[in-house]
């Protein structure tokens with residue numbers, strides 16, 4: 278039957294006039310996506326999304342376009358019937374299939390908006406499943422409760438790390454090991470952090486570690502579960518490490534893997550900002566030196582010296598430049614701190630995370646600016662565009678989701694964080710440490726120089 282479509286009466290201009298309560302291009306991603314990435318940072322662990330097929334399809338699409346690596350993410354494949362009667366049978370079938378086809382060491386289950394909304398009791402389902410399989414060798418079953426209406430991709434990520442530690446960590450005599458919970462950083466960042474601990478000659482358990490699983494070499498034949506990741510044995514050992522370091526100011530006061538290790542096994546916990554910029558990186562190196570009694574290796578002192586020199590060289594290009602920042606709350610806070618130390622002015626700091634302490638977080642790292650930024654939580658890119666009209670920004674720093682914002686404002690976007698799906702190499706961007714800060718600093722300076730060259734009627738070749 279042909280149905281004539283009615284001519285739309287609502288024009289885009291009308292929409293702009295109306296007050297909205299809906300979110301329009303949210304400044305965040307889905308919580309099971311964050312959990313899936315964390316689970317792929319555990320050796321032999323396959324993520325299983327408990328919900329309908331659309332969720333893992335979206336997650337795979339996002340993950341592949343950023344990391345440029347294949348990733349197998351399973352689904353318990355809800356139908357209309359499952360949404361009414363519950364997902365226990367589907368979950369059991371998915372666990373059986375995964376165990377048979379992948380022989381994983383662990384299965385990381387992340388529940389979706391749908392399964393959480395209908396009230397699926399995944400913990401109970403898993404208990405019954407394990408009981409029914411008594412006597413059989415099962416993979417470790419981890420469950421992260423990750424409805425996206427309650428949290429962002431970053432919260433899903435931290436939840437997955439927490440449940441892995443709670444399920445596996447064991448006590449014992451204290452070792453020299455330091456636990457590092459870096460949060461959602463790039464594979465290159467993870468490699469750099471491991472190098473730092475290697476250069477200090479301090480053993481470190483990095484959780485999660487997707488530096489190889491999501492940024493590996495090319496294969497001769499397809500691997501269902503790419504090699505690499507934090508081993509289950511290493512996670513078990515986290516309960517008797519000498520200390521835990523977690524990155525992320527927003528985690529303070531929350532239940533995390535680090536707080537669990539401290540409360541359950543008395544492993545001291547230190548929380549620091551993600552080490553971007555000299556101030557935050559100094560604190561990171563001071564932690565390692567303080568905790569282990571070892572001196573900072575010379576190469577890092579030299580990297581710091583070169584970075585200070587670059588700050589002096591590039592200051593005239595950056596000073597007073599007005600920037601928009603958005604993304605994951607802790608990542609934005611660390612970049613704000615870095616911009617503050619190089620004399621740039623963050624004019625808008627935005628995150629899609631639910632209202633909390635983001636404003637306090639951002640303002641607490643500002644030491645030099647005379648202009649407080651606009652700070653927004655639980656926001657979207659349309660709201661950000663509206664706010665930008667009055668702020669006269671000159672540069673945007675964030676992930677690829679801000680491309681249309683940059684295009685509409687006619688200012689450059691420096692891509693950082695996740696997702697970067699309109700450029701290649703997002704997984705190889707280094708953000709942390711003196712070296713990562715150096716790279717970010719150079720990119721900022723060069724982007725601003727390029728923007729001035731393009732805007733110039735003269736076309737200076739020497740600026």
Ligand code: SF4
Nearest residue numbers: 307332335389390425
């Ligand atoms: S429905 Fe929820 S869990 Fe599924 S993709 Fe969307 S935000 Fe993620």
